[in-house]
Structures are given as structure tokens and as C-alpha cells.
Amino acid sequence: RGQGGKEARRQEDKDAQLGVGTVLEQHHASNLLIGSTREFVGYDKRATNEGIRAVARHAKNILPILSHVHIIRSFAGLRPYTSDGLPFIGYIGGPEGFLVAAGHEGDGIALAPITGKLMADWVENVKREK
Template identity: 60%
Template sequence: GSIEKLVVPGGCVYAQSYILCTGVFTSSLLAPLGLELPLRPRRGQLVVTEPAPPLIQHIFLCARYIAAKYHPELLASAEDDALRLGVGLALEQTAAGTLLVGSTREFVDWDTSTTLEGIRTVLRHGARILPVLDKLHIIRTFAGLRPYTPDGLPYLGRLPGVDNLYIAAGHEGDGIALAPITGKLMAELITSGTTSIPLSEFAPDRFHQGKKQGGKPVISL
């Protein structure tokens, strides 16, 4: 089958090909088509400090930030709060001088609230690397949802059973950094059917084959 149209508020959009770059909402958009995709929301809590003099010139990432992404099973039963919450340091200073300090990796369904435990743990972990964090005022906290996949790799490619439907989702926190190469590869795939980098590791059907409903599918947003 193939997608006939995209239904949006106020009308419909018609195209030869459609691509879902819809992050954590991808699975809910595929469900009406009878397609299942292992993808879950995973919360990240972050802290923003008051402006400070120049302290760091680069982004700081600790290995645990990456380990928490690819091996959440190692954290689930941890007694240490930082491990249990999937806290791995991600620290950078903006042009305005504020410090962005993150973050947790938590499976809490669709909850985008921040928690005192999460924020305290993030700051405590960050202060081990940058002690001045203990002396800065916090001006904001926020949380967002990352699209988690079971193997930590995004879905890039055509959806099985639907000739003109593609997906680029599941980057879990790396989407902004990988957006340029993702866009390039998806453009190559849609326009020529081949890509400059093999996409087999990122195949949308690598976990299981989705089931397709009959008729002309319609995506509603």
C-alpha cells in the first residue's frame, strides 16, 4: 500500500513521499496504519543557572551520559541516585553566560515535569566537575522527552509495507547533532533509492515486521 494524503488542521497535504520526523510521537502516528515500532519516551531533566563569567569553552560529556543511553538495564536496580536516574553530565555555557546542566534519562511515560530529586542529583553530579555550580543561582529547570529505541540507534528508512512512507526518528538526545547527516541520507534514499552510508543497521523493521491494514492509509496530525 501507499499513503494517499496527510490530514492536518485545515486541510490535507498530498505528496509522492512522506517522512515522519516526529520523535516520541512517531509510534502513535503509525498505530492507525497497523504498524508497530519499538519507541518509548524517555525524560531528561535539565537546569539553567544565572549568567556567570566565562568558565568553560567546550561541551562537557561524561561516559555515563552515553552509557545511560545504550544500557538502561544497568541502571534500573542501582542504589546510587545518579545511576538510578540515569544521570550523566552534559554541561555547556551559552553565549549569555548561563550554564546548561543535565541530565537524567528516565522512563516515566509522558511525564514532562521536573522533580526535586532529579534536579538535586543533576546539580550534585555536575558540581563534582565544576564546583562553582554550588554557588550559582538556578533560574530555570525543565524537562523534555527523548525518543528511545531498544538498541540506542535511530530508525532511518522506508516503513515496511508502505511504499511511500519513511521514518527518521529515535535519535534520543542526539537528533540536533545528527540532523544534517540524517537529512542528507533521507534525501538520498527518497530521491535515488540509495545512500552514501549503508542504513541497514537503522532499518525500521530490524526488530519485527509491522502489520499493514488494507486500503489507502491516511496519516492524521
């Protein structure tokens, strides 16, 4: 490959560090909601220019016609996660019976069924112990 191939690989590496995943959803007024990234930026809830460009690049690879659309707004949200990347499910101390299920990062919806089952089992076991 020539120099262009190296540059493309570098861009792919940068996009991978941003955790780009392409999701397209038609919204009201024929707008498209396109996303997303998994950037680790602390509590900063602003969309980054680098992230917006990466999402646009990936979306255009899937649907080239998107090269002709305009971005009308961007937004960002927080995806709580734990330092080891595993969600925390269970008792954390504090008031008796206080259980937590958190830190699922971007997988909360996918992990909701098993999280609900684990929490229900935990509550049932606590009831049995009393």
C-alpha cells in the first residue's frame, strides 16, 4: 500500500480508541439520529468534534448518501462504568437492603435481563436468610 493506506489505518486506530459504533435511527421530522462513541471524558457531557467526525465518517461508509446531509445538532451523555469494565451488582454497604446495579457502560439495555435476574435472586436470598 501507499501512504494513503497507512493514513487510513491510523484513522481507523483513532476511531477505535473513540469506541465508534454506528447506529442509525429515523427520528421525527425525517431526521436521522446517528451515533455513537464511547469516549472516556470524565463528567464532560459535550460532544467532541473528533467524535462527531468519526461517527459521520462511519455513517457515510454505510450509507454514502449521508455525505450530502447536514448535521443540525449533536449531544452527549454519560455512560457510567467501573474501573475493571464490569458492572457492579449487589450490596455496597449503607442502609440494610440497599442494593445497586450500576456501571454497565453502554451495555445497560443488553444486560438488563440478566441484571434483573441477578438482582431478583439476590433479594430472594436475603429474604431467605432472615
